[in-house]
Amino acid sequence: MTIQSSTSERAILEAAEREFMSKGYDGAKTQSIAKTAGVTHAMLHYYFRTKENLFNQVFKEKTGIMMQSIISAFQDTKGSFIERLQKGIEAHFDFLAQNPDLPRFVINELISKPERAELLKERVKDVAGNIAGKLQKEMKELIAACEINDIKIIDLLLDIASLNLFVFIAFPIVKNFSGFFYKSDKEFLEARKKETTQIIINRLLNKQYAV
Amino acid sequence: MTIQSSTSERAILEAAEREFMSKGYDGAKTQSIAKTAGVTHAMLHYYFRTKENLFNQVFKEKTGIMMQSIISAFQDTKGSFIERLQKGIEAHFDFLAQNPDLPRFVINELISKPERAELLKERVKDVAGNIAGKLQKEMKELIAACEINDIKIIDLLLDIASLNLFVFIAFPIVKNFSGFFYKSDKEFLEARKKETTQIIINRLLNKQYAV
DNA sequence: GCTGTTATTAACAAGATTGTTAATTAAAGA
DNA sequence: TCTTTAATTAACAATCTTGTTAATAACAGC
Numbered sequence: 064m065t066i067q068s069s070t071s072e073r074a075i076l077e078a079a080e081r082e083f084m085s086k087g088y089d090g091a092k093t094q095s096i097a098k099t100a101g102v103t104h105a106m107l108h109y110y111f112r113t114k115e116n117l118f119n120q121v122f123k124e125k126t127g128i129m130m131q132s133i134i135s136a137f138q139d140t141k142g143s144f145i146e147r148l149q150k151g152i153e154a155h156f157d158f159l160a161q162n163p164d165l166p167r168f169v170i171n172e173l174i175s176k177p178e179r180a181e182l183l184k185e186r187v188k189d190v191a192g193n194i195a196g197k198l199q200k201e202m203k204e205l206i207a208a209c210e211i212n213d214i215k216i217i218d219l220l221l222d223i224a225s226l227n228l229f230v231f232i233a234f235p236i237v238k239n240f241s242g243f244f245y246k247s248d249k250e251f252l253e254a255r256k257k258e259t260t261q262i263i264i265n266r267l268l269n270k271q272y273a274v
Numbered sequence: 275m276t277i278q279s280s281t282s283e284r285a286i287l288e289a290a291e292r293e294f295m296s297k298g299y300d301g302a303k304t305q306s307i308a309k310t311a312g313v314t315h316a317m318l319h320y321y322f323r324t325k326e327n328l329f330n331q332v333f334k335e336k337t338g339i340m341m342q343s344i345i346s347a348f349q350d351t352k353g354s355f356i357e358r359l360q361k362g363i364e365a366h367f368d369f370l371a372q373n374p375d376l377p378r379f380v381i382n383e384l385i386s387k388p389e390r391a392e393l394l395k396e397r398v399k400d401v402a403g404n405i406a407g408k409l410q411k412e413m414k415e416l417i418a419a420c421e422i423n424d425i426k427i428i429d430l431l432l433d434i435a436s437l438n439l440f441v442f443i444a445f446p447i448v449k450n451f452s453g454f455f456y457k458s459d460k461e462f463l464e465a466r467k468k469e470t471t472q473i474i475i476n477r478l479l480n481k482q483y484a485v
Numbered sequence: 486g487c488t489g490t491t492a493t494t495a496a497c498a499a500g501a502t503t504g505t506t507a508a509t510t511a512a513a514g515a
Numbered sequence: 516t517c518t519t520t521a522a523t524t525a526a527c528a529a530t531c532t533t534g535t536t537a538a539t540a541a542c543a544g545c
Contacts, residue, residue: 071522089300090386093503103524108504110522171382174446175301217455218469221448225440226433232443235385237432244428258429262477269480274360274471282492304533314494319534321492492541501532511522 072110074100080121084168088118088175122172123182129165130186132158134193144201144211145267149260156227156256163231170232195220211267222266226259283321285311290328295336295379299329299386333383334393340376341397343369345404355412355422356478360471367438367467374442381443406431422478433477437470 078100082091093114097104111117136154139147159166173179198216205211230237230252238248245251289311293302304325308315322328347365350358370377384390409427416422441448441463449459456462 086386087298087300087382089298092501094501104503105505105525106523112504114503167382167385170444170447171298171378174378174444175297177446180447180450214469215455215465217451218465221441221466222437222469222473224444225436229436229440229443230432232440233381233385233435235388236381236391239391240428244426254426254429255432258425258433261482262433262473264483265476265480266473268483269476271472272475272479274468274475303531305531315533316495316535317493323534325533486545488543488545490541490543492539494537494539496536496538498535499533501530503528503530505528506526507524508526509522509524511520513518513520515516515518 071100071102071106075102075107075110075117076120079117080125083118083121084125084164087168087171088114091118093117119179119182122169122179125165126169126183127186128162129169130183130190132162133190137194137198144205145264148267149264152223152227152260152263153256155223156252156259159227159231160252163234165231166228167232212269212271214267219263219267223259223263226255226262230255282311282313282317286313286318286321286328287331291332291336294329294332295375298379298382299325302329304328330390330393333380333390336376337380337394338397339373340380341394341401343373344401348405348409355416356475359478360475363434363438363471363474364467366434367463367470370438370442371463374445376442377439378443423480423482425478430474430478434470434474437466437473441466 075096078096079091082096082099091114093107094104096117097107100107107117111120132155136158137147137151139150141147142150195216202211202214202216202219206213241248241251245254286307289307290302293307293310302325304318305315307328308318311318318328322331343366347369348358348362350361352358353361406427413422413425413427413430417424452459452462456465
């Protein structure tokens with residue numbers, strides 16, 4: 064009947080992950096986490112000492128995954144710029160589909176306690192170095208050669224982020240309406256993925272209208 | 275030295291608004307709200323009885339404003355479909371610029387307690403009746419006449435919502451990067467507004483690429 | 486000025502929540 | 516086996532949080 068340390072610790076972490084992700088830091092209660100994990104709540108403090116500590120461990124892991132997903136999505140080097148961009152958007156969307164509450168969690172916690180940005184500074188640098196640098200250079204060349212429309216890299220990335228992330232950030236709400244137009248969540252999300260790539264490529268390749 | 279009832283009640287509501295909007299329901303504390311309002315915390319319960327009650331009043335008002343802003347933005351009837359759409363997107367963006375933490379607040383509270391959707395059911399019907407109905411009819415005709423590209427109304431609205439809302443939902447984070455490309459927040463937001471209209475119009479008017 | 490209503494205060498109560506501690510049990514190594 | 520370390524438990528403590536209540540003060544109408 065005895066439970067080994069590593070098992071308890073892991074159980075707590077997993078329960079914490081679910082609780083923090085679904086309720087946020089303030090909404091999560093250590094007692095509830097301990098209960099879900101099947102241990103006394105003293106165990107939680109034994110392993111992690113404070114709620115903040117436990118949270119930070121979860122937060123760090125989640126932001127790490129999120130940053131890594133961006134690098135993975137855009138690291139392919141085969142094909143044209145547009146082809147790679149499309150593949151990247153789709154890969155990132157697929158990642159989000161498997162981690163749908165990640166963006167809302169990270170954004171909320173980052174905003175409610177901005178100091179937490181410290182915990183992912185390194186990862187942000189990774190992404191900036193890995194993606195933004197190369198991307199910017201390539202885009203400048205293509206823009207100069209008139210192969211894609213003029214656009215600042217931050218605007219392109221924000222367009223993609225907005226379109227890819229928003230559906231998931233607001234999914235429980237959006238879901239109420241998608242049912243009128245799509246048979247299933249899956250079909251709806253597939254359509255969103257396609258729509259996002261479509262709209263981004265149109266932005267880059269078609270002639271621009273004065274706005 | 276005496277403070278009149280209506281003054282206290284209003285002070286509490288205003289303090290509650292700020293506290294709930296910035297910290298969310300769980301993060302907000304009635305004592306803190308009372309302190310900010312400059313009244314004893316018994317006063318808060320005297321006027322609003324429960325935290326939930328006070329919250330609902332704030333929430334109802336905020337969602338009302340949010341829904342109304344959508345109706346106002348898209349109610350103009352002059353000009354072509356594209357012109358009205360562009361004006362609507364810009365008006366909605368301008369509204370958000372003046373209420374930047376509204377979307378995150380509403381989305382979060384709606385998701386953490388889905389029952390709250392009840393509080394805005396009527397307003398949603400207003401918007402659906404006011405916007406979606408007319409829009410859908412008009413779009414179908416334009417699509418049939420090949421004047422705009424084929425797109426489901428929900429996808430168009432989601433594109434607009436994503437692009438318009440995301441910047442504000444994640445503003446405190448995005449802000450850290452916009453500084454490299456834009457001189458001021460204002461300039462950055464102006465660029466985002468333009469970018470959003472640009473990308474939407476391109477989506478509707480330009481030829482589509484196979485994706 | 487008297488009366489009834491409304492506003493305000495201070496004190497308290499119940500329960501939740503985070504965290505600690507001392508004692509107990511299990512595990513591991515010599 | 517004995518000893519040391521790690522894991523676990525139950526009980527407690529401090530603080531926070533929401534909410535109540537009884538007493539007091541302000542006010543409005545008569």
